Each structure stands twice: as structure tokens, then as C-alpha cells.
Amino acid sequence: MDCFCYGSLRLLLDAHVAIQQDKLDAQIYPRTPKISNLLLLENDTNPVIQFLGRIMKRLGPATVVDTVAVYLIVYRLLRWRVYPVDETYQDIPVWYRPSTLQLTQPHALCIDFLAWPDLREYLISTLDPVQRVSFTKAIGESITVDWPSGREYLIRNDHGESILNSEFEEHIYEFKNWKLRRKPWGEKYPNLTHLVNIIDE
Template sequence: MLLELLPNVPNTTLATQEISSAIDLCETFLQHTVESPAAHLVPPDADGELDLFDHSPEYEEPPTPIRTKTAPDCLCGIDDQHNHALHCINHKAVNLIVNTHAAIAAGMRKALTFPRSPSIPNLLLPDVDSNPLTSIVGRALLNSSPAQLADSVATYFIVYRLLRWRICPTPETHYDLPEWYRPSELQKTWPHPLCIDLLAWPKLRNGIIPIYEQLDKLRLSRDITESIAVGWPEAEPLLVKDFRTNSAVLNPKFEEHIWKFSNWRMGPLWALRQPRFVDFVNMVESY
């Protein structure tokens, strides 16, 4: 099992009021039910590179975090060492996971569900929706995100999906993760912060975990953020109009695009700043 470090949560039983508060936030959102994720399938043209990963259909329970008094560093890019924990995705996400799982285990509420995909407006306005996941991920990306909008939306999309599975561990939420984004064996067995699990590249995740404490974490975070390139064609619109609701929605082709592992690349800046990790990611063709 993955042993994660949970900052600022004591080694004692979570307070009932604290648990109820977290679940109440989720239940407020659940009043606005959306379509079931089970109705969605893997994009049919997912590329052959996925043959490198385990295609086993068996569902796996997500790793269970443990609580500790230690407040770890993370890769969220906060300069002030988490003096403002509300901006730290590691802190907020793990707290939500632990609190909601503790509440469910205590029989306080029924299992939680979230929309299959996040609301795009929440990327810029993370507080306009009562969905706690979009608030967590949206706030983190407002603080530190790739320069290109398509790269930011792609990051927002898959990070949301991963956290959704961690909070609501069901076969459907597990199936909604690209195979290359599911935890590796090393991730399941080696203690490390949750934020490493959010990186798109399996080899990079596995490469960082054993030497994590030796790394310049803030620099690594910045280099990852500034190098991500999913290669969305400029001629293709990122948003399209949904004539049923008369609103702008994410282009359906975009999800198919970012589902392909080969489209998750790093730009030339990555090779200059992190040369030892070049072979752990896909590089842009110009490299």
C-alpha cells in the first residue's frame, strides 16, 4: 500500500465536526447530480503505446494514506513553504481524501460521487462551483500552471480524474483513468507525497520517488510546469458550443487527444534544466 504523508493532520482520530464539514461540502455539490461515469468508454483510438502498460481489467482499491505530524514538502510550487495551505494541492487533496474516507468508514454518510469531468469555468473561477475537487485543483493551477491554455486544461482534467478516483474508489472512476496514469507498483509500496502521483509520466514518477528527498523540489515543480506540452493543434478549437445548453464546453476531441500517452511531452527547456530526467518522459519532436 502507498504510504502518503499527510501534512497538518495529527495522529489522533479526526474530529467529528471536521469530518462532517468535509462531507457536507461534498453533499452540497451532490445535490446537482450529473450523468453516470459508467456510460463513458475509453476513446477508441487510444494509441499503441499503452501496450507498455498493464491492461489487466481488474479493479484496484486506491492506496490508503496514513496520518503523520510531519508536514512534507511537495511539488505544488509554493514559495513560502506552505504558510498558505489553502494553495497547496498536496495538503488540501490528502485532507479531503482522509476526511471523507474516515466519514464513510464511520457510517456517517453514503459513498460520494463526482462528475466524470471537471467544469472548465472552474479552472479560472474555482469557487463558483460547490464541487470541492474543482476548487482544490483550480486553485492550485491558478497559483502555478503551464503558460498555454490547452496544457493547463489537460493538467486540470487528468489531475481531477485521479483525485476523483482516490476520493470515490469505484470500478467506474478507476476505469476513467488512462492506464498510464494509474499507480505503478513502486507508487503503491514506497512512501511519497501525493503530488508525485499527479505527474503524467510513469517513468518520471518512479524515478523521482526513490530520490525525492534529495531533489530541489521547488525548481523541479517549476521546470515541470514550464515544460509540459500536450501538442493540441492550434487550428482545433479547445472549446465548442453545446447547442443543447447553449454553452461552451470542452471539445470532445480534446479528451481523446490527452488520453494518448504519446501526446504528453516536455519541451526543450526540460532537457536544459533536468537532463537526468530526459529519458523518463516523452520529448517534443524538435528536441
């Protein structure tokens, strides 16, 4: 997780500076990455995608569906961080937008990528000394967006190309669908379960 923080900071600084020097650089940050990026099959010239691809392969969720969900919202948050305009801000789920505390209190940047606002606030305000690597690994092993089994998260458009199912995107924009399994995360951090959505399975 420390590498995640350092990598994120370098990415944000370098990309933000590049956009300030040439506004055309903003064009390399589309609203939604290519399906091949979301599935971790390839990276491209977009620095955010290059960074996320490396991190998701190391610390990402166990299932493809959950990986795509996490990738998409983290990408849109980083896209706004790199290019902070109203258009990119509005693309971030309301519950995922940085709070006043996040914007004013120094903290590990990695906390901003957690889906649960109460957990983010708690970790910032209490400086809870969690072991970052094991904490992140446990979240990766436990996170789910609870997408119904058997429903397609990818569909074909009129040109036969794979695209995200709009219903899937609507689903992951609902905060109630972002859950952590009681095993192993809830059992490892029982004092924090009230700060997230827990699922028993």
C-alpha cells in the first residue's frame, strides 16, 4: 500500500503538470477505459491506466466482475485528480467524492481509494495504525459489488464490440452494493465492520 501511495502521488503530479503545459493531454483520459484495460489485458499511453493495471494485478479483487468495478471508480477518481474540472468531478460517484476532511487533513493518499466514506473518515481522523499491506490485501480478498450471478456485465453494441452493460455501471454507482465479506475482512477487523457494508457468505 505504501507503493500504491507513492505511485499515485507521482502519477498525479506528473500528469497534472503535463496537462497544465498542454491542455490536449487531457484527451488521453477518456471517461471509460477500453474493455481490454478494465480486464487487465493491456495498458496504453494513459498514465492512469498504466498505473492501475500494475496495482490491480497485485492487489485487485478475486473476481473479474469486482475487478472491473473497482478499476472503474478508482480510474474516474484519479482522472479527476489529474484533470480537476467539473466534468470529471461529476463522473465520480457521490459517495466516492473526497470529503472536506479528506481535502483538508493530511493523510495517506491510499485512504482516498477506499469505497466507504465512514471508513475513510475514521482512518484519517484516528490515524488508526493498521498494517497497510495486510489491510489492503484483506480488502482485495473480501470486496464485492454483489453483481447477480449469471447477469452479463459486458454486452455487445451494434458494431459487435464489447462494452460495459449500462445496468452494471448503474449498479456499481449505488453505494449499498459495495460490500466486504465478513470472512476474512470482518473477522480480521471486527472493530471496523460498522463503518462498511458487510455481507455474510
